[in-house]
Amino acid sequence: xxxxxxMKMRTVGSTWVALAVALGxxxxxxILLVTVLPAIAAGSILANEPAARAELGPxxxxxxxxxxxxxxxxxxxxxxxxxxxxxxAVLALGLIVGTTDFRHGGILGAALARPARTVILGGKVAATxxxxxxxxxxxxxVSLAVLLSxxxxxxxxxxxxxxxxxxxxxxxxxxxVLLALLGLAVGVLLRGQIAASIxxxxxxxxxxxxxxxxxxxxxxxxxxxxxxPLSLARAGMAAPGDAALEPLLALAALxxxxxxxxxxxxxxxxxxxx
Amino acid sequence: xxxxDTPAIAVHGLHKAYGHTVAVDEVSFTVARGRVxxxxxxxxAGKTTSMRMLLGxxxxxxxxxxxxxxxxxxxxxxxxxxxxxxDAGGLHPGRTARQHLRIAAAMAGVDAARVDPxxxxxxxxxxxxxxxxTYSLGMRQRVALATALVGDPSVLVLDEPANGLDPxxxxxxxxxxxxFAAGGGxxxxxxxxxxxxxxxxxxxxxVARGRVxxxxRVDDLTVHHGGDLEAYYLDLTAENAEVR
Numbered sequence: 001x002x003x004x005x006x007m008k009m010r011t012v013g014s015t016w017v018a019l020a021v022a023l024g025x026x027x028x029x030x031i032l033l034v035t036v037l038p039a040i041a042a043g044s045i046l047a048n049e050p051a052a053r054a055e056l057g058p059x060x061x062x063x064x065x066x067x068x069x070x071x072x073x074x075x076x077x078x079x080x081x082x083x084x085x086x087x088x089a090v091l092a093l094g095l096i097v098g099t100t101d102f103r104h105g106g107i108l109g110a111a112l113a114r115p116a117r118t119v120i121l122g123g124k125v126a127a128t129x130x131x132x133x134x135x136x137x138x139x140x141x142v143s144l145a146v147l148l149s150x151x152x153x154x155x156x157x158x159x160x161x162x163x164x165x166x167x168x169x170x171x172x173x174x175x176x177v178l179l180a181l182l183g184l185a186v187g188v189l190l191r192g193q194i195a196a197s198i199x200x201x202x203x204x205x206x207x208x209x210x211x212x213x214x215x216x217x218x219x220x221x222x223x224x225x226x227x228x229p230l231s232l233a234r235a236g237m238a239a240p241g242d243a244a245l246e247p248l249l250a251l252a253a254l255x256x257x258x259x260x261x262x263x264x265x266x267x268x269x270x271x272x273x274x
Numbered sequence: 275x276x277x278x279d280t281p282a283i284a285v286h287g288l289h290k291a292y293g294h295t296v297a298v299d300e301v302s303f304t305v306a307r308g309r310v311x312x313x314x315x316x317x318x319a320g321k322t323t324s325m326r327m328l329l330g331x332x333x334x335x336x337x338x339x340x341x342x343x344x345x346x347x348x349x350x351x352x353x354x355x356x357x358x359x360x361d362a363g364g365l366h367p368g369r370t371a372r373q374h375l376r377i378a379a380a381m382a383g384v385d386a387a388r389v390d391p392x393x394x395x396x397x398x399x400x401x402x403x404x405x406x407x408t409y410s411l412g413m414r415q416r417v418a419l420a421t422a423l424v425g426d427p428s429v430l431v432l433d434e435p436a437n438g439l440d441p442x443x444x445x446x447x448x449x450x451x452x453x454f455a456a457g458g459g460x461x462x463x464x465x466x467x468x469x470x471x472x473x474x475x476x477x478x479x480x481v482a483r484g485r486v487x488x489x490x491r492v493d494d495l496t497v498h499h500g501g502d503l504e505a506y507y508l509d510l511t512a513e514n515a516e517v518r
Contacts, residue, residue: 004380011373012366105364108331109421112358113381115330115347273332 001114001123002130005097009131012100018093019135025085026139029075030146034061038154061156064164068239070147071165073139073172074179076234083204086139087179087230090132091200094180097128098187098265099196107274117269124184125262132180136173144169168237171247175233178251181258182229188265203229227253280343282307282429282460283328287337290323297323299484300337307428310451310461312475312492314468316511320484321464322360325433328462329358341429353382357422358431359415367407371398371417374406375424382425389424396420397446411438419447430454430461436470448474472496472503482511 009015039045041059046052075084101107110120151158190196207228214225226244235243235250281304290298298320305311313321326332328339330346349355375389393402396416451474465471480488488510499505
């Protein structure tokens with residue numbers, strides 16, 4: 001079943017589009033991060049826009065915080081609450097796997113071949129995890145290349161130890177896999193590509209809005225408001241101590257959310273008429 | 275009971291309702307090995323729903339449906355036992371026929387080497403690497419039929435398999451089904467093309483408004499209609515032809 005699901009993914013153009021957008025989006029985002037932001041801060045560009053410089057504040061490319069940002073495999077470190085292009089593409093990848101069979105009737109062939117429908121979902125989960133892991137490694141390679149280019153072509157020194165780099169990238173790969181699985185589970189749960197896309201868009205846009213609202217009302221961002229998928233993925237890749245939740249705890253919480261939505265998708269798939 | 279005495283397909287007292295709408299009501303029939311059964315009825319009569327319940331794709335409110343004595347979900351080798359065509363086969367328009375069949379083979383655990391002969395038999399050898407979106411309806415039906423045969427099954431469940439087929443395709447389907455039955459296979463076939471059913475089916479079951487309103491050997495049923503299955507069918511369904 002896993003091999004069949006991998007073949008399905010490989011033979012659908014939208015899978016390749018999602019992968020290309022993730023990689024291209026991350027490359028552009030991270031190059032902008034390590035070139036444009038320092039240039040604005042230094043007044044090399046937008047020299048006549050002091051307000052922009054003041055709002056951005058000092059940018060220290062040698063700081064561990066900045067370099068962790070350069071290693072963000074989802075390209076979402078530009079500012080607090082930002083949504084990386086790669087994040088959208090990774091969620092879309094899972095969503096495509098989850099909904100394509102329902103859209104084109106392939107789920108009937110799968111259910112005829114494997115009447116135990118949890119096996120079908122298991123195959124999709126495994127195949128999505130494999131492809132997302134490969135994508136995550138490729139995204140990590142892009143991020144690492146950007147960071148190494150930064151220290152090679154600028155006065156910045158490498159502030160991170162190899163173990164810190166490996167740990168951050170490794171956690172990034174896990175976050176990519178979990179977000180892809182979240183997209184998959186939402187797709188299988190809702191079946192319709194448009195409905196699932198709307199829900200994912202609401203999560204992407206709604207989470208920062210909700211957090212902004214909570215912050216406005218309470219004056220701070222309580223931990224409960226950070227137990228949301230995108231925040232957890234970001235916290236999972238952050239430097240230890242930089243986020244309210246420790247990275248591994250954040251990834252565990254994200255895995256729990258993915259597990260709950262996947263369980264709901266499995267129940268729905270078992271109970272539905274196809 | 276000797277397993278050879280068990281009908282290849284057995285449906286007994288099948289009942290299914292969607293809310294207050296009864297889709298299938300006490301439908302019963304059997305298909306023996308080596309026989310072709312035509313399942314006839316107006317649109318919305320419950321033919322497709324009955325087939326989906328038989329194949330475990332839709333839940334059964336009441337009654338039983340089995341293949342070789344077992345519910346579909348309990349078959350040890352589902353694709354090696356039953357080949358099915360539903361909704362033109364669930365074809366992704368961006369895939370080629372060859373990719374579609376290879377995926378079907380992988381899902382069934384069948385050697386991919388079986389794909390090329392199936393494509394050739396279905397007359398798709400030359401166009402197997404074209405995207406399915408460029409296919410005519412008849413070619414899609416051929417892909418769906420080839421997919422149904424991937425597991426070399428002994429039972430075929432086909433919902434409107436002749437839709438869109440040209441005369442050559444129709445003849446190919448007829449020959450294939452008769453050959454399949456002659457080899458000991460059992461076929462459950464739903465179709466609105468009554469002339470085709472008359473040529474290929476040994477027996478028919480006519481359903482209307484979810485209920486069986488007629489069943490038996492084609493020759494016996496049409497004896498008072500000059501052997502014309504269409505005349506028999508239209509007479510039988512005239513009072514129950516409401517489209518739902």
